[in-house]
Amino acid sequence: MHLIYFTMALILSVSGYTHAFSASKINNIIDEIEEIRINHNLPGLSVAVVKDNTPLITKGFGVSNIHTNSSFNEHTQFRIASISKTFVTLSLLKLVERDQLKLTDSIYKYLPDYAPKTLTHISDEIQIIDLLVHQSGISSAWYAGDEPVRNAIQALEQLPTHMSKDFLVWDRNTVHAYNNAAYSLAGLIVSRVTGKPWDEFLTSEFFVPLNMLNSLSHLPNNVNLPQLSQSYSMGQLEQLYNTALIPAGGIISSTADMSNYMQAILDSWIYNSHAIVSKELIQGIGKKQYEMSKYDQTFSTGLGFYKNNINGHEGVSHNGSFQGFESEMLLIPSQNLGIFVSTNSREGAEVVHNIVQDLAHELTVPKLENGSQISDNKNIDHSMNLTLSSGQYISNDVLQLDIIDNDELELTLNPNMTLLLSRINARRFKSVGPLPLEIEIFDDESGFRVYVFGQITPPVYTKIHKTILTPEIEQRLGFYQLQGDQLDFNDIFIEYQNDEQLLYVSPSNRAFRRPLKVLSNSHFQVQGYGRGFGAIFEFMPNGKLNAMGYEFKKLSDSLFSQ
Secondary structure (H helix, E strand, C coil), X not given: CCXXXXXXXXXXXXXXXEECCCHHHHHHHHHHHHHHHHHCCCXXXXXXXXXXXXXXXXXXXEEEECCCCEECCCCCEXXXXXXXXXXXXXXXXXXXXXXXXXXXXXXXXXXXCCCCECXXXXXXXXXXXXXXXXXXXXXXXXXXXXXXXXXXXXXXXXXXXXXXXXXXXXXXXXXXXXXXXXXXXXXXXXXXXXXCCHHHHHHHHHHCCCCCCCCXXXXXXXXCCCCECCCXXXXXXXXXXXXXXXXXXXXXXXXXXXXXHHHHHHHHHHHCCCCCCCHHHHHHHHCCCCCCCCCCCCCCECCCCEEEXXXXXXXXXXXXXXXXXXXXXXXEHHHCEEEEEEECEHHHHHHHHHHHHHHHXXXXXXXXXXXXXXXXXXXXXXXXXXXXXXXXXXXXXXXXEEEEECCEEEEEEECCEEEEEEECCCCEEEECCCCCEEEEEXXXXXXXXXEECCCCCCCEEEECXXXXXXXXXXCCCEEEEECCCCCCCCCEXXXXXXXXXXXXXEECCCCCCEEEEEEECCEEEECCCCCCCCCEEEXXXXXXXXXXXXXXXXXXXXXXXX
């Protein structure tokens, strides 16, 4: 259910449809946004809207600090979190335009100090473009990168060496696995090629030329930023700190600055102004990637941006979530429209998204589409045999899939809910009933994607691998203690569930557990594909274990569960 509905009149002009934006209508929108902020108990909120080369709204709402009651205005600084990744993509396109690199270049050409571990069945080939589309095979579960650092630029420079202690988990072009560490390597490549530290490059190439005077690459050391907003989670103050992964999520900006940034992208895209790069290059961010991907051939995403469709118009977007700041940016070039919304509350992500979506739908004229995107039953090739097997499939959860016949499946979501799915085209099945759920089977029929409400990043489900407990595997079971002083990370248990014939790893707080696949007596891998999956656990002599960028030490054995 949408949180807001903006009542904005459309008028017919000589050139076609356009929107009437009187001061009173804009003020009504502003009043509605403020009402939403209050109703959802958000401390602060900011909105920037640029349309037809005009900043319609550039405004902050509420407070940036609940203790000092400082107002949240258009110059208030805040983290844009993962929207920082869009700067990495555009930075690399600048270097492409200057013939300083190609996106198909090997990353090792610029990162000779990056030498990840590999297993025999995994290739170490990685191109720059793989980093930008989250398909590099670098582990997205390298959580050591989330630790606080004193000198972020220095830590970024040392990142390849630290990441070399971990394994590549898949071949490139296997699956979309959102990856902050990989994106930070892409930002470091920019620094290596230009000879400029990441902060200096952003300042000279973006912040100064685009008049983004309140923007920084990351939190400065020992410098007070009086306009910096605080952030909150459940009303409690969030701790702000830098990590080594600043290209992936470090940028500090403001509503006014993000308005300038969106306008520059639109100007380059529409008018070939070269405010960022040429029209030809910047339009590449909206072109579909993954044609060669094993699991993502039909997954529509752009280059460093996610693709959207609003009222029939193609758009590109990115959101961000870090340390209590939630943001989203959406650009619809055909409508010369850019929208940015941010809040300083961890609980505000859904509010931010809904404001962006509702503004976008109200500020664009619906475009009629010809034909249907999905064929109906009369076009199905019923002679096509389905070789996907019944069984348990894993992603963020475990689903039971049962094959009834070529055209019908049963999908058990939990003990109380089983859905009947009917084939709607060669590889797609849709639930029979009100729940808008579809599954799309991979070409090799090794698994499927699940779509609910057509979400941008539908999860990948693959068949669970069972494990027969052997004496060698049983020696690996037990409680492992994290070595060193770390932030927000847990000791772990490795256990065996006898009735399921599954190995599991779980944090000591038992917040979740993940099935493991045995690769060898010395290497286990977290089952599943996507963000947070695929991490390889390497067992060392003397009870030591390396995983996720950390070292653990076995303290006790653990009996397997019955």
